[in-house]
Amino acid sequence: MRVEVTMPNLGYDMESGKVGSWLKTVGDTVERGEPIAEIETEKTTVEMEAMASGTLVEILCDVGSEAPVGAPIAIIESEQ
Amino acid sequence: MTATGTDRIDWLRTMIEIRLFEDKVQELFMQGRIQGTTHLCQGQEAVCVGAVGALEDRDYLTITYRGHGHALARGMSMEAAFGELMGLTSGCCHGVGGSMHLTDFSRNLIGAFAIIGPSYSVGLGAAISAKLRGTDSVAMAFCGDGATNIGTFHEALNMASVWKAPVVFVIENNLYGEYSPLRETTPLDDLAERAKAHAMPGVVVDGQDVDAVHAAAAAAIARARAGEGPTLLEMKTYRYRGHSRTDPAKYRAEGELERWKQRDPIDLLGAKLAAEGALSAEEQRRLRGRIQAEVDAAAERAAAAPVLTLEETKAYVYAP
Numbered sequence: 337m338r339v340e341v342t343m344p345n346l347g348y349d350m351e352s353g354k355v356g357s358w359l360k361t362v363g364d365t366v367e368r369g370e371p372i373a374e375i376e377t378e379k380t381t382v383e384m385e386a387m388a389s390g391t392l393v394e395i396l397c398d399v400g401s402e403a404p405v406g407a408p409i410a411i412i413e414s415e416q
Numbered sequence: 417m418t419a420t421g422t423d424r425i426d427w428l429r430t431m432i433e434i435r436l437f438e439d440k441v442q443e444l445f446m447q448g449r450i451q452g453t454t455h456l457c458q459g460q461e462a463v464c465v466g467a468v469g470a471l472e473d474r475d476y477l478t479i480t481y482r483g484h485g486h487a488l489a490r491g492m493s494m495e496a497a498f499g500e501l502m503g504l505t506s507g508c509c510h511g512v513g514g515s516m517h518l519t520d521f522s523r524n525l526i527g528a529f530a531i532i533g534p535s536y537s538v539g540l541g542a543a544i545s546a547k548l549r550g551t552d553s554v555a556m557a558f559c560g561d562g563a564t565n566i567g568t569f570h571e572a573l574n575m576a577s578v579w580k581a582p583v584v585f586v587i588e589n590n591l592y593g594e595y596s597p598l599r600e601t602t603p604l605d606d607l608a609e610r611a612k613a614h615a616m617p618g619v620v621v622d623g624q625d626v627d628a629v630h631a632a633a634a635a636a637i638a639r640a641r642a643g644e645g646p647t648l649l650e651m652k653t654y655r656y657r658g659h660s661r662t663d664p665a666k667y668r669a670e671g672e673l674e675r676w677k678q679r680d681p682i683d684l685l686g687a688k689l690a691a692e693g694a695l696s697a698e699e700q701r702r703l704r705g706r707i708q709a710e711v712d713a714a715a716e717r718a719a720a721a722p723v724l725t726l727e728e729t730k731a732y733v734y735a736p
Contacts, residue, residue, distance in 0.1 A: 346661075
């Protein structure tokens with residue numbers, strides 16, 4: 337099953353966030369709860385965890401690019 | 417009270433439930449399905465389960481804003497806890513309390529406090545009430561390490577000691593008051609020493625070992641129930657995540673988190689149960705899978721409830 341990884345909501349007034357770095361690359365296995373990216377906002381930088389276990393099959397938002405909250409930024413092909 | 421083998425498997429189950437509940441809360445925040453802020457307790461599960469699990473139903477409990485684990489250990493359903501965090505009618509306070517106020521009077525969980533300190537004074541009040549009414553109920557009150565520098569902490573300990581109140585004060589010392597290391601704000605390594613100033617026993621406890629937590633809590637509860645007065649328990653523990661939802665906790669020394677994870681409370685009890693032949697590693701792995709499914713299902717059930725209407729809200733607030 338393809339699971340969308342979306343730009344997380346990190347604050348009361350956050351509208352968009354920037355990918356500071358990807359901690360995994362396409363093809364890597366990821367575990368639910370494992371940090372996969374660092375997301376930057378005006379106020380903070382937070383590690384984002386995978387919400388499903390599987391394989392990271394697509395990165396849709398490159399390092400340094402912004403995306404609105406809720407927009408897909410990567411795809412995990414889930415084991416389930 | 418001595419714990420049985422069955423009790424300890426239940427403890428493991430509840431500790432895993434708390435861990436996966438908190439992980440799920442983080443996910444729901446990231447997805448924007450929970451608003452506001454939250455304070456998670458991954459790493460501190462043995463304190464919640466060992467201490468709260470030593471209470472009887474008739475006893476009272478006051479907790480803090482980092483209180484999801486204690487509420488679940490007291491028997492609150494995950495659905496009621498998730499619903500409260502989401503602000504929905506499925507919540508234990510119909511969604512008007514939120515993450516920092518998981519409260520359930522039907523379980524004598526009489527308050528979860530966002531302000532630092534009142535958990536001790538309100539817990540003391542419940543203990544005095546129990547004593548004046550001639551019951552043998554005791555109260556257990558939780559606070560963090562930072563709260564031990566607050567006036568309320570000392571006032572509560574002083575009055576509890578003078579009145580021989582049936583109360584157990586628990587400090588969850590996770591080494592950080594918000595973003596400040598304990599050493600920079602407090603001239604002590606062992607906060608249990610503060611008991612001396614108030615003429616009560618102070619006990620340092622390994623907060624990652626649920627057996628040790630439970631034994632210390634049971635002894636303090638027995639002392640309180642016997643009319644011998646209060647005890648201060650200091651649980652040495654650690655929170656894996658930052659202070660609140662957007663705190664990446666970069667202020668911690670390199671390797672500190674990893675060192676604490678080597679004494680993970682769930683792993684410690686799991687290894688003991690496996691070695692004793694009570695629950696194999698494979699059985700524990702399957703248990704974790706079942707609990708994960710329960711956590712995910714509880715969140716979805718909670719999410720299906722509506723928000724209170726403005727009219728309905730009036731029944732739950734004090735304003736005229």
